[in-house]
Amino acid sequence: MEYRERTYRRRTSTPGLVSFSIQVGQTDLMISASCDLTEPALQAVHHYRRQIESYIESCPDFLKSLIPLMKDNMAPPIVRDMLDAADRAGVGPMAAVAGAMAERVGRDLLTLSGNIMVENGGDIFIGMDREVRVGLFAGTSPLSDRIALRIRPEQTPLGICTSSGTVGPSLSLGRADAVTVISKSAALADAAASSIGNLVQNATTIGNGIERAKEIAGVLGVVIIVGDRMGAWGEVELT
Secondary structure (H helix, E strand, O other), X not given: OOOOOOHHHHXXXXXXXXXXXXXXXXXXXXXXXXXXXXXXXXXXHHHXXXXXXXXXXXXXXXXXXXXXXXXXXXXXXXXXXXXXHHHHHOOOHHXXXXXXXXXXXXXXXXXXXXXXXXXXXXXEEEEOOOOEEEEOOOOOOOOOXXXXXXXXXXXXXXXXXXXXXXXXXXXXXXXXXXXXXXXXXXXXXXXXXXXXXXXXXXXXHHHHHHHHHHHOOOEEEEEEEEOOEEEEEEOOXXX
């Protein structure tokens, strides 16, 4: 699998907002807010990373499992998010980690800023009072960076997460250039993108991915790109 530098961040535009980055271990966030919230964002990242790391110490399968684990009502909040998302999507809980982190940090920061966008390796949490357009990056596909999702303020808070079998370091059993999922839960959007992406091996199996999206409770919409072909379903407004 080929790794690509996160050059798509250079194309992100959030007029009127302040953008800043947070990096702690594998967590690499780009955040846009009404003001510089670096310190509270950093505190939130450390807080939720401690929750995940402590749980892994007590339950090593949480890190390695490729299938859902039993729900644990005594687990920390972000861990419960991941366990629930994995159960709905039929994948391991770490498939939800990037989306869960983006959402937990984003929701914390929404108490300090009326507009928040948190991007974590292509997985995004949005809470905005204005329309946002989210470009779809699909590697070498001719459709890459030519299509965007239009997100209206009344739809947010919202998660938009992307899985790829050809771009980035994440594990995928499929070969889609991009599987982008919309959900009110960013953790679920992340896990569902992995689940759907695992079924898409080529352009002829885009339909299989769409049928899988329809089966996952909480998925609002999906866009699947393979080469020069695309399929979409649900609450998706393309521009």
